[in-house]
Amino acid sequence: MTRANNLEIDTGSGLMLVHEWGDPNSATPGILLLQEIFGVSPYIEQRAAELSALGYYVIAPEIYWRLDDVDLSDEDAPDLLERAVGTMQRLDWDQAVVDSVAALEYLRGRDRRTGIVGFCFGGGLAFNVAAVSSPDALVSYYGSALPNLLHLAPDVTAPSLHHFGDADDYIPVDVVVPALVGAEVHRYPKAGHAFDNPMPAFHDTDASALAWERTVEFLSRTLQGAS
Structure with missing residues (x-):
């Protein structure tokens, strides 16, 4: 897997750690990749590397950077989900939107087409960011905050792709x-929440593969101009 470089982006109220894949000075389209509640995990890093290999410059900000005592590094910890939920609940949502917009503006600063891809917590955050700072494309995987953000739907004018599992609890x-x-919406009849996450408790192999295939095609069509 291609390893990320690290950089810091000025949010206007501090420097946010961001991981990047690809050449920041290239003319390739940019993708803002927004994490699940587990942070910029190896799973998110893998998806970022795969997007980079497809010809995108990808950045994944550490959305929890303003919080103290965040430790989600042990994916085998029995209380990982509980700790991740607790971390997410301490987050200032509005500030996370501002920070994410700053990351999107960093991508735009080199006059490239820009998209947002978000998973779970990041799927809802991506939707909110798309509503206040229009990207060129949005992909949201089962955005967990969407039920509370539907009033923003008229403001999301970018071409959008959403994935949902019908067995999402x-x-x-x-x-x-x-x-x-x-929006372009796809539902996966047997899949539950977080079905793209490779953790055995969540993963649905068939739904994950099909959703990723659709994501790759959608991004190619909207950001790279492929028909």
């Missing part, structure tokens, strides 16, 4: 989907 999919007017 955290998102009322039948309520959320009708509000995403104009």
Whole structure:
């Protein structure tokens, strides 16, 4: 897997640690990759490396950078999910949006097309960022905050792709989907929440593969101009 470089982005109120894949000075399209509640985990790093290999300059900010005592590094810890949820609940959502917009503006600073890809917590955050700072494309995987963000749907004008598992216990999919007017939405009948995450408790092999295939095609079409 291609290893990331680290840089810091000025958010206006501090320097945020960001991981990058690819050449920042290239003309390739940029992707802002927004983490799950587990942070910029090896899974998120893997997806970033895969996107970079497809010809994108990818950055993944440490959204928890303002919080103290964040330790989510042990993926085998029995209380990992509990600690991740607790960490996310301490986060200032509005500040996380501001920080993410700063990362998106960094991508735009080199006059490139820009997209946002977010998973779970990051899927909702990506939706909010797209509403206040229009990217060229949005991909949201089962955005966990979407039920509370549907009032922003009219403000999300970028071409958008959403993935949901019909067996998701955290998102009322039948309520959320009708509000995403104009978006491309795919539902996976047997998949639960976080089905793309490779952890055995979440992963659905078939849904993950199909959703990623659709994501790659959508990004190619919207950011690289492929038909």
